[in-house]
Amino acid sequence: MNVQTRLLLTGTAAMVLLLGSPATPVTASAPPDPAAIAAVVESGLGPARLPGVAVALVEDGRVLHTAGYGHDANGEPVTGRTPMRIASLSKSFTALAVMQLAEAGELGLDDPVVRHLPEFAMADPRADRITVRQLLDHSSGMSDTAYPEAALAQPGSLRQAVADLRDAGLAADPGRRHDYHNPNYWVAARLVEVVSGRPFAEHLAQRVFTPLRMASTVTVDNWQDPVPGLVDGHNRFLGLTRPRAEPDRFVAGSAGIATTADDLARWLALHTRDTESTVLSREGLRELRRPSAPDGHYALGWDNPDPVDGPRQITHNGSSFTSTATMVLLPDSGYGIALMSNSRMPLEADVEGIMDGLIALTRGTPATGAPAPLALIADLTVLAAAVPIATAVGLKARRARAWARRRSTAAPWTTALRLLPYLLPLPVFAALPRILELVTGGRGVTFLLLSHIWPTFLAAVGVIAASGVLLLTARVRALLRLRPVRVPRPESADPPGTDG
Structure with missing residues (x-):
């Protein structure tokens, strides 16, 4: 159950107070055709659903399909070249940048962070034991309950973001439990800056985006920072979708990437090719996706949820205040799918419904149709x-x-x-x-x-x-x-x- 679903259930309860079996995998005989993909996506568009969506589909490192559907907040058609925020999908890029440094011998994933980032200090002495891996799989002990970063003044840089943690405590011993917490990735991004000797955005541009030919992809420190061609998304109020601006939110390393379906397809191709690449070794890519958190699911910028009525998945979701994104790797079939929506709704059922339909197409089974709005x-x-x-x-x-x-x-x-x-x-x-x-x-x-x-x-x-x-x-x-x-x-x- 995602956060939005839990919010709906709790919200309904608050109003009152104020007053299957797994499916058998099917191997697709042929890749989904563009018309079938369009039918699935367009079933989730409309006044009571999503304004605009962009999709990327790859198989075994080959880009099969990229396209956009619907419109942006200015009324312009969404295409495969329309920039959108991917929010927490950015964590997989940060984790890869750290892994690059590990493969170069400049740090170890199980090294204490303070060995390579002496400026990292917290009010809790246990922070000295936090390892690089624990930052990336969110088992560092840092948590929203101990450091409610969303409610605090937003930092202006990665250096300041790390410095602001000096008065923060830990909610648990490092390595004891998984607590999803964005500042883990602020520290990881700052670690990349210090160890590589270049700004985080520059490192991603030179070592990740350029080698992968992701020419339209950038990372920013704050969601209010301008990005060429990027238009803010939508929210829904009283049943009506309306454009909204992104508020002040520090996202460097944790959620700052804006990209296109065309570029995100190249990212998925890297992870479905299962071979050596110009950015990371085959073993390094596999290590990124291997669960290491105490919950048995979260890896390094990727999640491995239990299969429910479908094939095994390696995935990650992300949401800004006005957009939603999700990407899925299907290791048993070699497919990878990315979906970006220029809206943030009280529930993400429309986005999930489209993704479920696209996964069904890769298995050679018909999509079940659009879920209820x-x-x-x-x-x-x-x-x-x-x-x-x-x-x-x-x-x-x-x-x-x-x-x-x-x-x-x-x-x-x-x-x-x-x-x-x-x-x-x-x-x-x-x-x-x-x-x-x-x-x-x-x-x-x-x-x-x-x-x-x-x-x-x-x-x-x-x-x-x-x-x-x-x-x-x-x-x-x-x-x-x-x-x-x-x-x-x-x-x-x-x-x-x-x-x-």
Whole structure:
């Protein structure tokens, strides 16, 4: 269950409070044809679904298909040459850059980070034991629960990002558990800078992008940094998709790459060719994809989830505030698929549905068709809960005087108990990010993030909280107006003609 699905389930529960067997693998007799690919992708496009999508498909190192579908935020057609953010898919590139240094003998994956990056220091002395591998498989002990980086001031450089960790602690012993945490890759990218002697972006450009002929691929420090040809994506509010700008977010090494379907196909070709390459050895590429984290799944910038009704996969997902991307390697068949969408929805079911359909095509089985538009359904669900609640509370507020007259003779403490529940939605709204972090396993949630991935839910909870405050205010004012006004009695005067 992905983070967005868990947020939907928790969001629905919050609204209430405020009131198979595995498939048998099939070998495709021929690669999917462009018309079949287009049919799968276009089933996920539309006003209630995704605005624009770009796809890359490779097999055993051969690029079979790249194309774009739909439109960007400016209304222009998406093509295989349209730049898009790939967010956390960038981690696989950072891991490869580190592996290049390891193969060159400039560092060891199991070396302590401080041996090669003396500036790396944390408030917890256990940080001295963190290895390079533990950064890359997120088992360093760093965590959003100990260092909520998304809610903090964003650094301006990799050097500053590492320096900011000096006051941070660890959530666990290094190597004990897997905690997905972006600063792991900030430190890894800074390590590349220091060991290679060149800026991180320059290292990727010279040692990765250029050899792979990824001419339209760049990496940035912040999602607000300009990229030629890159257009911000979309969010959905009240069931309608609308363009949104990316907010201030430091992403160097962790999520900073923008690329095209044409270029991402070359990246997939590298990983499906299973031979020596100009950027890394065959053994090095395999090591990147081999699980090493305590969860038994996460590798070095790649994940190895348990197969569910499908073939074995090596994959990674990523999301910016206005875009979504995913890539999948199918080692049993030699296929690789990448999918980029210029939107970030409350659920990623449309993106997942397209990927499932493309995987089905590679196996020679028909796609199951588009899933239900869950992003739209999610919005309608919270609206169906919030609108009646807000309407009912508004009607109660209009009848506040009649309510006050009925309560005018009641004991004050009983009246207070009747009013108190209307205040409860306010602290729930204020604590909403912390509540949702319980669902995401401690991953940082902020109001800024919620305003992009599910603004309808955030607005709905806010309206309910505001309605409760409005009703309480109206009833208290009505009670105060019913209280008798005591006029002070004038002091009696002495009768005329008497002595004072």
